[in-house]
Amino acid sequence: MSSNVITVPVGQTEARPWVDELHQWLITVDHKRLGILYIVSSLLFLTLGGVEALIIRIQLMHSHNNFVSPEVFNRMFTMHGTTMIFFVAMPILFGFANYLVPLMIGARDMAFPRLNAFSFWLSFLGGLLLYFSFLGGSGLYGAGSAPDVGWWSYAPLGARAFSPGHSSDYWTLALLVSGFGSIGTAINIIATILCLRCPGMKISRMPLLVWMNLVMAGMVLLAITPLSAAQIMLLIDRYLGGHFFDTQAGGSAVLWMHFFWIFGHPEVYVLIIPCFAFMSEIIPVFSRKPIFGYPVMVAATVCIGFVSMSVWAHHMFTIGMNSYANSFFTLTTMVVGIPTGIKIFNWIGTMWGGRIQFKTPMLFSIGFLFQFLIAGLTGIMMAASPFDWQLSLSYFVVAHFHYVIVGGILFALFAAFYYWYPKMTGRMLSERLGKWHFWLFLIGFHLTFDVMHVPGILGMPRRIYTYEPGRGWDTLNFIISIGAFIQAIAILVFVANLIVSYFKGARVGNDPWDAWTLEWSVSSPPPAYNFATVPTVASRRPLWDLKHPEDPDSHYE
Amino acid sequence: MTLRMKSSLDRGRQLALLLFWSARPLWAVEPGGSTAQSTSIFSPASTPAKSIADLSVFVLAITGIIFLVVFTLLLYSVVRFRGRAVDGGREPAQVYGSMQIELAWTIIPILIVVVLFLATARVILAVQDAPEPGGALDVIAIGHQYWWEFRYPKLGIVTANELHIPVSDPSHPTPTFLQLLSVDTDHSFWVPQLAGKTDLIPNHPNRMWMDPQRTGVFLGQCAQYCGTQHAKMLLRVSVDGPDDFSAWVRAQQKPGVEDASAVAGRRVFERNACINCHAVGGTPADGRFGPDLTHLMSRATIAAGAAKNTHDNLRLWIQNPSAIKPGSLMPAMKLSNPDLDAVVSYMETLR
Numbered sequence: 001m002s003s004n005v006i007t008v009p010v011g012q013t014e015a016r017p018w019v020d021e022l023h024q025w026l027i028t029v030d031h032k033r034l035g036i037l038y039i040v041s042s043l044l045f046l047t048l049g050g051v052e053a054l055i056i057r058i059q060l061m062h063s064h065n066n067f068v069s070p071e072v073f074n075r076m077f078t079m080h081g082t083t084m085i086f087f088v089a090m091p092i093l094f095g096f097a098n099y100l101v102p103l104m105i106g107a108r109d110m111a112f113p114r115l116n117a118f119s120f121w122l123s124f125l126g127g128l129l130l131y132f133s134f135l136g137g138s139g140l141y142g143a144g145s146a147p148d149v150g151w152w153s154y155a156p157l158g159a160r161a162f163s164p165g166h167s168s169d170y171w172t173l174a175l176l177v178s179g180f181g182s183i184g185t186a187i188n189i190i191a192t193i194l195c196l197r198c199p200g201m202k203i204s205r206m207p208l209l210v211w212m213n214l215v216m217a218g219m220v221l222l223a224i225t226p227l228s229a230a231q232i233m234l235l236i237d238r239y240l241g242g243h244f245f246d247t248q249a250g251g252s253a254v255l256w257m258h259f260f261w262i263f264g265h266p267e268v269y270v271l272i273i274p275c276f277a278f279m280s281e282i283i284p285v286f287s288r289k290p291i292f293g294y295p296v297m298v299a300a301t302v303c304i305g306f307v308s309m310s311v312w313a314h315h316m317f318t319i320g321m322n323s324y325a326n327s328f329f330t331l332t333t334m335v336v337g338i339p340t341g342i343k344i345f346n347w348i349g350t351m352w353g354g355r356i357q358f359k360t361p362m363l364f365s366i367g368f369l370f371q372f373l374i375a376g377l378t379g380i381m382m383a384a385s386p387f388d389w390q391l392s393l394s395y396f397v398v399a400h401f402h403y404v405i406v407g408g409i410l411f412a413l414f415a416a417f418y419y420w421y422p423k424m425t426g427r428m429l430s431e432r433l434g435k436w437h438f439w440l441f442l443i444g445f446h447l448t449f450d451v452m453h454v455p456g457i458l459g460m461p462r463r464i465y466t467y468e469p470g471r472g473w474d475t476l477n478f479i480i481s482i483g484a485f486i487q488a489i490a491i492l493v494f495v496a497n498l499i500v501s502y503f504k505g506a507r508v509g510n511d512p513w514d515a516w517t518l519e520w521s522v523s524s525p526p527p528a529y530n531f532a533t534v535p536t537v538a539s540r541r542p543l544w545d546l547k548h549p550e551d552p553d554s555h556y557e
Numbered sequence: 558m559t560l561r562m563k564s565s566l567d568r569g570r571q572l573a574l575l576l577f578w579s580a581r582p583l584w585a586v587e588p589g590g591s592t593a594q595s596t597s598i599f600s601p602a603s604t605p606a607k608s609i610a611d612l613s614v615f616v617l618a619i620t621g622i623i624f625l626v627v628f629t630l631l632l633y634s635v636v637r638f639r640g641r642a643v644d645g646g647r648e649p650a651q652v653y654g655s656m657q658i659e660l661a662w663t664i665i666p667i668l669i670v671v672v673l674f675l676a677t678a679r680v681i682l683a684v685q686d687a688p689e690p691g692g693a694l695d696v697i698a699i700g701h702q703y704w705w706e707f708r709y710p711k712l713g714i715v716t717a718n719e720l721h722i723p724v725s726d727p728s729h730p731t732p733t734f735l736q737l738l739s740v741d742t743d744h745s746f747w748v749p750q751l752a753g754k755t756d757l758i759p760n761h762p763n764r765m766w767m768d769p770q771r772t773g774v775f776l777g778q779c780a781q782y783c784g785t786q787h788a789k790m791l792l793r794v795s796v797d798g799p800d801d802f803s804a805w806v807r808a809q810q811k812p813g814v815e816d817a818s819a820v821a822g823r824r825v826f827e828r829n830a831c832i833n834c835h836a837v838g839g840t841p842a843d844g845r846f847g848p849d850l851t852h853l854m855s856r857a858t859i860a861a862g863a864a865k866n867t868h869d870n871l872r873l874w875i876q877n878p879s880a881i882k883p884g885s886l887m888p889a890m891k892l893s894n895p896d897l898d899a900v901v902s903y904m905e906t907l908r
Contacts, residue, residue, distance in 0.1 A: 070785050070884050150782050156759060157742045157784060247759035253743060254761055287638070293654035318745060318781075319756045320737075320763035323685040327678045334670045338663065344627065345662040346654075348634050355640040355649050366635055373627055377620040384616050384677040386609045386684060389753020390598040393745060393780040459596025459749040461780040464788035470594055471776075548648075556653060 029113035030528055031098050034120050036424060038095025041124050042088045043495075048131070049083035052076045054488060057481040063469040073465035074148035079130070081151030082171065085267065086178055087127040089409060093274040094123075094185050096416055097213045099424065101189060103519035103526060104207045106198025106535045111191035119184035126178030133170030147171035150463065152264070153234075155245035155256035160238050169238065172231045179228045186220035189213055198518075200537040205557070207517045207540065208291060211298050212277035215305040219266050219273070222309060227263035230256065254319060261312040269308040272404065273301060275412035276343060279365055282419050283347050285515045286362035287354030290541060290553070293346045300339035300346075307336045317385040318392050326385045333383035340376055344369065359513075360434030364415035367442055371407030375400065378453070393463075396456025402449050406487075414441070414494070421498075422512045426524045427505030433497040441490035447483030451476055516541035596776050598749045602796075603725070603769040604732075605684045605752040612680045619673060684753070687766060694722060694733045700744030700757035700779070702886055703786040704848055704861040714809045715836075717848030718861045719793045723802040725768035732768035742784055748777030748794050756781050769796040778862075785884030791862025805855075812839030813851045814908050822903025825896045830888075837907065847887065853907040860885065872901045 016024075025033060055076050059067045068076070098116065102109055110116045133146045147167045149157045158168050193214045197206065206214075234256075236242035243249040245256045284291045291297060314333045317326060347369060356362065378400040382388045391397060414437070421429045455473045456462075467473055511520040520543055522530060539545055539553035601607040698720070699706040705718050722733040737746060739757040746765065747754035755765040769775070779790035797805060826832065827841055834847035842850075853859075856866055863882045864870040873880055876897055878887040892900065 070788065074782075074785060074787075148785075154743050154782070157782070162742055162784065250760065252760065253758050288640075288648050290651055290653055292652065293659050296654065296659045318754050319758060320761065323681050326681050326685065327674075330677050330681070331670075331674050334674055338666045338670060341666045342659070342663055346659075348627075348630055349652075349654070349658065351634045351638055353649055353652060354638050355644050356635065356638050357640045366631075369631055370628070373624065373631070377624055380620050380673070381613070381616050384612060384673065384680075386677065386680045386753060387613045387616055389684075389755070390606075390609055390613070390749060393747070393754060457598055459598065459747070459777070461747065461778060463782040464778075466788050468791070471596055551651075553651075 027117075029109075029117045031102050031110045031113065031116060032424075032526060032528075032530075034116050035095045035097075035099030037120055038091045038098060038123070041127070042092035042095065045083050045087040045127055046092075046491075049080050049088055050488060050491060052080040052083070054484060056080065057484040059465060060467075060477050061481045062474050062478060063467050065466060068465070070465040071148060074150075074463075075146040077463060078147045078150050078171075082130060082147070082174075083127070084405070085151065085271075086175060087123070087130065089271045089405065090182060091120075091123050091178075092413060093216075093271060094119075094182070096278075096413075096420070097189055097216070097274060098185070100420065100519060101192055101210055101213055102196065103522065103530060104210050104517050105193065105196060105201055106518050106531060106537065107192060107196035108530045108534075110188050111195055112188050115184050116188050119181040119188065122181030122184070123178045126174045126176075126181065129177060130170055130174035133167050133174075136166060136170065152260055153256075154260075155234075155251070155253040156247040158234060158256075159246050159248070161246075161248055169235075172234055172238075176228055176231045176235075179224045179231070182220055182224050183228075186217040186224070189217035190221075193217075198531075198534050198537060204295075205537060205540050208280035208294065208297055208301075209274075209277040209517075212273045212280065212301050215301050216270050216273045216277075219270050219305055219308070223263045223266035223270060226259050230259035230263075233259075254316075257316050257319060258313070261315045262309075264315060265312040266308050268401075268404065269304055271409050273304065275368070275409050276301065278412045278416040278419070279347060279368060281515075281517065282361050282365050282415050283350050285419075285513050286357045286359060286365070287351045288357070289350055289354040290516075290544075291346065292349030292352070294540060296342060297346055300342045303339040304336060307332060307339070311336055314383060314385070314388070317388045330383055330385045334380060337376060337380055337383070344373060344376075359418070360429070360431055360438060361415045361419040361513075363435070363438045364411045364418065367438070368408055368411040368415065371403060371411060371445075375403035375408055378403065391456060393461055394456035395460045395462055396453050398462050399449050399452035399456060402452070406445060407449065414438075417494075417498075419513065420519075421501070422505075422508040423519055423524050423526070425502055425505070426507060427501055428508055428512065429497050429501045429505060433493055433500070437490050437493045437497060440493060441487055444483045444486030444488075444490055447486060448480050449483075451479045451483070455480075511543070514547075516544040518542055521546075594776065596749045600750055602771055602773075602775065603751045603767045605765075605767060606750055608680050608684055609753055612676060615676055616673065619669065623669070689734050689766070690730060690732065692729065692731045693766075694731060695736070696720065696722070696733055697736045697738060698746060698757065700737070700739040700741070700746075700783070701846075702741050702784050703779075703790045703882070703884075705746075705779075705790070705792060706848065709806075712806055712810065714806065715849045716809060716852065717856070718791075718858065719795060719856050721795045721797055721802065721805050722767070722769065724772050724796050724798055725770060727770065730768055732766050734764065734766045737763040737765065743781045744779045744783045744790070745781035746777070746792070747780040748775050748792060750775050751777075751794060754780045769794075772796045772798050772801075786882055789861060789863040789882050789885075791858075793858065793862060808855065808908075809852055811852075813837045814906055815839070816906035819899075819903040819906045822899035822901070822906075825892065825900050826903055829890060829892070831890070831900075834887075850904065850907055853904055855908060860887075868901065868905065871904055872897060875900060875904075 028034060055068060059065050059073055098110065145165060145167045147170060149163050149168055153171065156162060193210055233242065233244040237244055237246050243251040245251045245253065247253050280291055280297060311329060311333045313321065313325065313329045382391050382400065418429050418434055455476050458472050460467060460473050508524055510523055518535060521535065539557050541553045545552035545554055599610055601610045695711055697708040697710060707716050707720050723731050725731045737755055737757040739759045744757040745754045746757060751767040751769055752765055755763050757763065773796055775794045775796065777792040779787060783790065832842035832844050834844040836843045836845065836849045838851035858864060859866050859870060859874055860882050864874065875890060877889050878885045
């Protein structure tokens with residue numbers, strides 16, 4: 001098989017005028033360029049969402065602060081949540097999936113390249129629509145509005161009686177538009193994985209990253225569709241006289257909650273499963289061992305996919321469901337912890353007996369493991385619904401899900417950036433800046449989100465723009481805000497690293513990490529057609545087989 | 558090497574924090590506040606809050622043990638299996654997995670989940686499905702945008718923002734059962750020391766109960782985002798001894814006090830839009846959009862706890878509510894200074 005994994009010489013590219021180059025980026029249907037467009041646009045939205053988070057943290061630095069008005073504060077947390085989930089986390093993960101899945105299965109592009117471009121532009125323009133609400137939210141008369149009903153927009157707060165003007169409409173339309181983009185991408189990923197695998201790549205030989213993205217895409221189809229349906233129902237309520245969620249006319253607020261969370265909880269796994277995927281590629285390479293228990297990892301992922309579709313109402317333990325419903329969702333939520341725990345054990349099993357190299361991607365991966373462990377355990381605490389009657393809607397929950405999203409997802413994403421940046425650009429990210437980034441971010445993260453659990457336990461609800469003095473919340477909130485600024489500095493180091501290394505980073509060959517999956521068999525960056533000859537594989541680690549012909553994996557599988 | 562040292566130090570801090578949480582019930586008094594001001598979920602003063610706190614300690618202990626075990630394994634493998642220069646670039650033994658080990662770390666978590674679930678289900682049933690005893694007090698709590706209305710149907714009392722309930726002696730329990738309603742958006746009733754929170758949702762009546770076992774004022778606030786002034790929708794629950802509670806009930810059952818000295822203020826109040834929203838018992842004022850003012854001066858705070866109930870605050874609140882609570886639905890009445898003073902004097906007679 002070795003003869004099929006060939007190196008393609010990089011073609012001579014002529015310098016084009018920048019307008020022409022920009023035009024090429026706008027009309028591209030290449031999965032790699034679209035992947036990079038997803039990632040870069042998500043980074044722009046990350047900056048916006050980050051600034052909103054800092055405004056929130058300045059306002060909460062001490063009790064009775066007057067940095068912003070309650071109206072502005074409510075807009076900030078609404079925009080922060082909506083931006084980070086829909087226009088940062090999802091698209092950036094789609095970007096990596098777009099870039100990596102075809103390369104890892106030996107395909108030349110996604111199954112539907114034009115649908116791919118369409119999906120990206122829908123997501124991106126959805127984000128612009130959301131931010132246009134700052135100008136158009138009040139119909140342009142009094143510019144300076146934006147949705148302020150929360151990223152969950154609980155009924156009836158999103159109804160016209162309580163949210164007049166157009167700011168909520170921008171929120172609804174932005175989610176609807178980008179939701180269609182997500183559905184398109186999910187269909188594309190599924191079709192690509194099922195139909196375009198290279199010869200020899202049986203479904204049991206796919207890299208775990210590909211497996212996990214397959215499960216993620218399936219979940220996107222099941223989760224985004226009810227959200228889109230709910231958005232359409234909300235529009236009908238707001239403009240066509242419907243009463244689905246209009247409680248003033250007998251509608252149901254609880255119905256909206258079910259619609260939102262049957263999207264909202266699988267969504268968490270839609271975000272974390274691709275991060276499990278990064279871990280399952282990066283940890284083996286830097287431990288110099290294959291993933292421990294490949295079949296069990298696949299089974300655990302599929303199991304999470306199924307079980308996580310039946311846990312949504314654990315977001316609703318306080319709404320007065322009966323005791324049987326509360327018990328059921330307690331059980332399902334705790335059960336999700338089992339396959340998730342198995343994954344953590346398998347990653348430890350992978351490191352066990354290995355020779356761990358502490359490169360920046362591995363540092364972020366180890367950070368992920370520790371933090372995801374804690375995030376999972378606080379999740380178990382809140383799965384116990386009576387405990388959740390106290391913790392829900394408090395800062396404990398905010399700390400918990402930021403532990404998942406920042407401590408888990410963002411750390412995994414940073415690992416992925418440091419790991420695949422050389423493949424995408426042909427240059428290494430600076431290790432020195434990378435270590436600065438890692439340690440600064442780690443310190444800032446723990447300062448903010450470890451401490452944030454405590455005000456929740458002391459009775460501080462979330463979504464409040466100010467709080468009373470004398471409850472023991474002031475000092476804690478001050479520390480939390482300091483941590484937020486340290487994280488912001490770390491992000492600046494990261495962005496500087498991305499930019500400086502693009503021009504000055506050390507040039508790399510095909511395979512800087514001595515890795516084992518197919519994307520490392522082509523040049524960095526890969527040519528537009530990916531593979532000159534479609535490769536044939538005989539095991540889960542085709543490049544291991546190539547490098548160790550005396551002891552190939554294919555003998556054992 | 559230094560790198561790894563730092564890493565372990567950092568994890569140690571997390572560990573300390575986790576232990577700190579689990580130890581919290583030992584310190585019922587919070588830093589920065591007296592016991593009465595505490596809103597910690599680990600200083601319970603009533604049965605539902607106590608059962609939850611006990612369950613929480615149990616769950617914290619189990620998750621704490623899991624944390625210690627997995628944390629140690631992780632730390633050990635990171636330190637023990639670090640790459641060394643002496644390896645000389647040789648690859649370690651390639652191990653693909655082990656079914657026995659996989660089975661072990663699947664079955665143990667399943668057993669833990671069974672234990673946790675049973676312990677939890679017991680508390681769910683005990684708190685949620687508790688029958689209402691004969692001596693219980695019924696109160697209807699109604700959420701409004703940024704304030705609480707409390708109605709005592711059997712006692713004929715209507716009040717706002719400050720709930721009075723009797724202390725409950727374990728031998729003769731007199732728990733309070735709240736029916737939770739909302740007239741506008743979603744709210745959530747949360748007084749951490751008395752019970753877990755339950756939402757007030759329009760068209761979806763809920764129920765919760767509490768049996769406080771010591772007297773005092775317990776603080777809480779709206780926990781579900783309900784609009785612009787969600788932050789200043791504060792709650793005070795005054796738990797009174799039997800005699801104090803009866804005295805309070807008798808005082809609240811009286812009609813509004815008629816004080817001849819405040820006739821001018823009453824006239825201003827009744828001629829303006831005040832009475833569209835506010836009620837004063839025994840007078841033409843019967844609005845229900847805002848808090849009932851019949852016994853306004855019996856309350857310690859105004860504006861749902863946003864300000865102390867003083868002469869200056871009352872005056873400021875009537876003159877410009879946004880100064881205390883921007884986004885509140887109370888309009889600025891733009892009264893002339895003499896009218897403003899008269900209305901404030903009238904309010905101060907409503908004992």
